[in-house]
Amino acid sequence: MMILGQTTTLFDWSWVSRNLDNIWDRTVEHLTLTGVAIGFGLLFSVALASAALKWPRIYEPLASFSGVLYTIPSLAVFALVAPLVGIGTPTERFITAEVALISYTFLILIRNIVTGIRGVAVETTEAAFGMGYRRSQVRRSIEVPLALPVIMAGIRIATVTVIGLVTVTSLLGLGGLGFFILDGLRRSIIFPTEIIVGVVLSVALAAILDLALLWLGRAVTPWAEKGIS
Amino acid sequence: MRFSGSSIGLGSGPNLKSADVSDSRYVRPAMIRLDHVSKVFLGTSQPAVADLSLEIGRGEFVTLVGPSGCGKTTTLKMINRIIEPTSGSIEVAGRDALSVPPHELRRSIGYVIQQVGLFPHRTVFQNIATVPSLMEWDPGRIEERVAELTELMGLGTELLERYPSELSGGQQQRVGVARALAADPPVLLMDEPFGAVDPIVRSRLQEEFLRLQQQLGKTVLFVTHDIDEAMYLGQRVAILNLGGVVEQYGTPIEILSNPANEFVEEFLGGERGLKRLALMPIGDSELVRGPVVERSASLAEATAVMDAHHVDWFGVLDGDQLLGWVDRSDLDGRSIRDLDLRPIEMSVSSSDSMRVALDVVVTGHTRHALVVDDGFYKGMLDVESIAGEIPE
Numbered sequence: 050m051m052i053l054g055q056t057t058t059l060f061d062w063s064w065v066s067r068n069l070d071n072i073w074d075r076t077v078e079h080l081t082l083t084g085v086a087i088g089f090g091l092l093f094s095v096a097l098a099s100a101a102l103k104w105p106r107i108y109e110p111l112a113s114f115s116g117v118l119y120t121i122p123s124l125a126v127f128a129l130v131a132p133l134v135g136i137g138t139p140t141e142r143f144i145t146a147e148v149a150l151i152s153y154t155f156l157i158l159i160r161n162i163v164t165g166i167r168g169v170a171v172e173t174t175e176a177a178f179g180m181g182y183r184r185s186q187v188r189r190s191i192e193v194p195l196a197l198p199v200i201m202a203g204i205r206i207a208t209v210t211v212i213g214l215v216t217v218t219s220l221l222g223l224g225g226l227g228f229f230i231l232d233g234l235r236r237s238i239i240f241p242t243e244i245i246v247g248v249v250l251s252v253a254l255a256a257i258l259d260l261a262l263l264w265l266g267r268a269v270t271p272w273a274e275k276g277i278s
Numbered sequence: 279m280r281f282s283g284s285s286i287g288l289g290s291g292p293n294l295k296s297a298d299v300s301d302s303r304y305v306r307p308a309m310i311r312l313d314h315v316s317k318v319f320l321g322t323s324q325p326a327v328a329d330l331s332l333e334i335g336r337g338e339f340v341t342l343v344g345p346s347g348c349g350k351t352t353t354l355k356m357i358n359r360i361i362e363p364t365s366g367s368i369e370v371a372g373r374d375a376l377s378v379p380p381h382e383l384r385r386s387i388g389y390v391i392q393q394v395g396l397f398p399h400r401t402v403f404q405n406i407a408t409v410p411s412l413m414e415w416d417p418g419r420i421e422e423r424v425a426e427l428t429e430l431m432g433l434g435t436e437l438l439e440r441y442p443s444e445l446s447g448g449q450q451q452r453v454g455v456a457r458a459l460a461a462d463p464p465v466l467l468m469d470e471p472f473g474a475v476d477p478i479v480r481s482r483l484q485e486e487f488l489r490l491q492q493q494l495g496k497t498v499l500f501v502t503h504d505i506d507e508a509m510y511l512g513q514r515v516a517i518l519n520l521g522g523v524v525e526q527y528g529t530p531i532e533i534l535s536n537p538a539n540e541f542v543e544e545f546l547g548g549e550r551g552l553k554r555l556a557l558m559p560i561g562d563s564e565l566v567r568g569p570v571v572e573r574s575a576s577l578a579e580a581t582a583v584m585d586a587h588h589v590d591w592f593g594v595l596d597g598d599q600l601l602g603w604v605d606r607s608d609l610d611g612r613s614i615r616d617l618d619l620r621p622i623e624m625s626v627s628s629s630d631s632m633r634v635a636l637d638v639v640v641t642g643h644t645r646h647a648l649v650v651d652d653g654f655y656k657g658m659l660d661v662e663s664i665a666g667e668i669p670e
Contacts, residue, residue, distance in 0.1 A: 176395025179358060180408050180457070181385035194399045272399045272441040 061242040076250060078224040082215045083258075085147055087208055090154030097155070098162035108163060115155035123217045126152065136221060146218040153214060154207040161203025165196030198273045201266035205259055212255040216247065226251040308369070309465060309497040310334040310357060315366030317352050317522075325364070326352045327522030336464075339491055339498045343508035344518030345545070350501045353522055354467050357499065358387045371464055385409055388458030388496070392470040394450045396442040402453050403438040409461040427456040430490065448479040455487065459494070468500045472507070484511060505545060509534070509553060517542050530557050551668035552633060558667060560635055561628035565649055565657025570595050575614055580604070591644055593655070594619055600648065600655040625650040626659075632667055635659045 065072070101108040121129075126149040134148060135141040169192050177191045193200075219227030229247030233240045267273070310333070317327040327349040334340045342350040355361040357368060359380045368375040375383055396405050404411075406427055410420045428435055431452040442450055451471060458466060472480045472487075488511060491498055502508050508515050509530040516527045519541055526538035534554035537543040546553070569583045570593035583592050590606040594614060602619025609617075624638050625648045635647040639661045647664075649656040 170393070170395070172391055172393035172395035173397060175360060176389070176391060177397070178360060178380075179384055179387075179389035179391070179395075181381045181383075181412055183381050186412075191397060195397075270399065272443070 059241055060245060064240075064242045065246065072229075072246060072250070075224055075226050075228055075247075076254070078228075079212070079215050079226045079251065079254060082143075082146060082150065082218060082223065082225055083208065083211045083254075086150035086154060086211045086215075087204065089147065090151045090158055090207060090211075091204065093151065094155055094158035094162060098159050098166075101159065101163055102166060112156070112160060115152075115159055118152045119156040123149065123153070123214050124220070127218070127221060131221075139223075142221045142223055146215075146221055146223050150211050150214055150218070153210060157203045157207045157210070158200075161199050161206075162196065165199030165203075166192045168199060169195045194270075197270050198266065201262065201270070205262045205266070208258050208262060209255045212251060212258065216251050226254070307336055308333040309336040309338070309371060310499060311369040312353070312357070313367045313369075315353070315356060315368060315522075316364050317349070317356060317361060318364045325521060327356070327363075330366075330522040330524065332516060332524060332527070334497055334499055337495045337497055339488075339500065339511060339513045341500045341502060341508035341512030341515050342518060343502055343505055343515060343545075345520070346503060348518040348520050349522035350503075350518050351469055353518070354469055354499060354501045357465075358384050358389055358467055385413060385461060386463050386465070388463040388466040390451075390454050390458045390466070390468045390471040392473040394442075394454040394471075394474070396450055396453055396457070398442050401439050401441060402433070402445070405442065405453055406456045406460055408457055409463075413461060423460060424456075427459060430459075431456045432486070447475045448483060451475055451479075451483060455490075459496075464497060466496045466498045468498065470502055471500075473502070473504075487511075505547065506553070509557065517545060530554075552636075555636060555664070555667060556631045556633035558632040559628065560626060560630050560632055560647075560649055560659065563632065563659065563663065563667065565659060566663070568646055568648075568658035568660075569593065570600075570655070571614065572596070573601065573615055577609060577611075577614065580609075580614060589644070589646075593622075593648065595655055598654040600625075600650055600653075603644070622648060622650070624648075627651050628656060632659075632664055636661075636664050639664060 097111060101111055118126075127145060130145045130148045134145045136145055166188075173195065174187055174191060177187045182191065215225045216227030216230060219225050219231050226247045229243045229250075231247075233243030233247065236243075312330055312332045315327060315330045316325050318325045330349070330353060332353075342353060344350050352361055356363045357370065357375065359375065363376070370383065370387065373383075397408070400408075403424055406424045407420045410423055415423070424438070425435070428438065433449065433452055433456065437445065437449065437453075442453070445453065451474075454471065458468075472483050475483065484507065500508075500511060502511075508517075512530060514527060514529055515533055517525045517533070519525050525545075526533055526542045531554060533542065534546065534550050534557065537546060537550075543550075569587040569589050569591065571580050571583055573594055573596050580592050584590060584606060591603055593603045594601045600622060602621050604614070604617055604619060608620075624642050626635050626638055628649060628651050635649075638647040639645055639659070646658045646660050648658050
């Protein structure tokens with residue numbers, strides 16, 4: 050490709066080899082942001098879903114609210130959260146990013162936890178009670194394990210969604226693979242290699258995690274028929 | 279009934295109740311006692327069960343039967359408190375069922391439901407081990423108990439590591455029963471347990487379960503909407519009408535002989551007489567010796583026996599053994615000892631039902647059912663003596 054008389058290749062492997070450390074660090078940042086978002090998202094979702102299962106009346110409002118959160122464009126969420134948390138320090142920026150990311154996991158996780166548990170066959174829980182299980186034991190040893198395929202499916206979707214969104218958090222200067230995309234675009238001469246590295250790696254990350262979670266899901270639910278998750 | 283070569287079961291088997299079984303039950307102490315129990319579901323005005331009192335004796339097999347909506351399942355589920363009664367008292371094994379914590383009560387009551395309700399995420403072994411695990415038995419004892427039950431229920435040990443979805447309907451139901459029996463509860467509650475399997479598997483499960491129950495002596499309360507199943511399995515049958523009204527509670531023979539009212543009569547359906555015959559063992563009726571002679575008898579004796587019975591055939595005995603029979607036309611002057619005997623093609627045994635005897639009488643051309651137990655001749659039934667057992 051000829052740009053301003055300079056010869057550049059579409060993809061510059063030497064840049065990659067010069068920046069391996071950087072690429073690694075950004076990948077780790079990306080995974081950290083994702084992991085923290087999924088972890089806390091799951092924590093809050095479990096709490097909220099438990100409440101919704103206990104008081105069915107709050108499920109509808111809860112689902113609607115997380116639905117609304119989900120539809121707000123990611124950039125707008127950052128913009129909304131930033132003034133509340135601040136973006137002065139790295140910690141503040143991290144929290145701002147996470148608040149936004151976590152809010153995106155709610156819709157999928159809460160919905161899948163609740164439907165998963167509600168989907169457990171009545172005869173199964175009735176048999177469990179009939180055998181002398183306590184309420185908490187039914188939840189722990191019957192309902193949750195049986196809801197796992199649906200819950201795992203939710204975790205997979207949430208993970209893939211968050212990985213995509215983390216590329217946007219680089220706007221807050223938080224790194225992640227989005228950094229490369231942004232950096233490649235910001236240069237006076239657009240640098241495709243950097244953009245490609247950012248895009249390809251975040252897509253690869255999403256695909257790998259999706260497959261890993263699929264595998265994990267099957268490993269923890271050996272009883273489930275293939276094709277559910 | 280024995281046909282030469284093949285045999286079919288027609289109301290034969292362990293379902294037959296001899297009279298003394300039903301008599302002894304009255305002295306049995308009650309294992310389950312419902313006293314003026316009612317249940318009104320939230321948001322309804324009609325009670326599902328209005329005022330029900332029922333006693334089930336220790337070791338007794340009682341079936342609860344009635345049309346849908348009669349409250350039979352509600353009644354069953356109040357005993358293990360899956361459904362809490364609105365009023366009344368329930369006693370199980372001498373304990374006030376309503377004052378012990380439900381989970382403790384339930385561990386001493388086996389529970390089998392129609393949809394089986396096996397835990398899909400647990401292997402057959404883990405499913406059977408459910409209650410022993412809950413009661414924290416040590417692993418060795420659990421393993422022993424599961425092996426015992428696997429054997430008892432005729433389940434192959436290769437099934438133990440499978441998941442319920444990998445079993446056939448009949449196998450699932452067997453695992454369900456094994457799971458209910460695991461901690462050896464004195465009481466078993468069963469809610470249409472054989473309703474979801476095909477008729478052939480169902481009748482096999484019914485037969486097996488009866489044999490099992492006779493072996494284990496559990497107190498069983500069994501809910502069904504199928505009157506034939508209720509009559510086949512129950513030592514006593516409670517017929518329920520809407521609102522949990524007990525229309526009749528008695529042995530199948532009592533009920534079939536004397537339906538308490540029109541509702542019961544209608545619920546029993548047609549062929550009451552035949553159904554009753556199917557529940558009566560041949561051994562309970564008086565047999566006649568019939569036209570039989572010893573092998574050593576003379577032709578004159580044989581002719582006299584035929585004439586006395588107004589028949590054209592006679593059976594030939596060697597002591598207690600029935601060797602065969604002879605048609606009047608076979609007599610050609612040879613002595614009975616030298617005649618070729620015709621083989622006995624159809625005979626019945628004392629444990630067969632009168633219904634089976636009737637079939638033999640109607641289809642065989644001797645118009646008699648020969649009763650033979652293990653080769654020993656017991657006597658015979660003629661069509662009149664069978665018809666005499668059909669009321670009106």
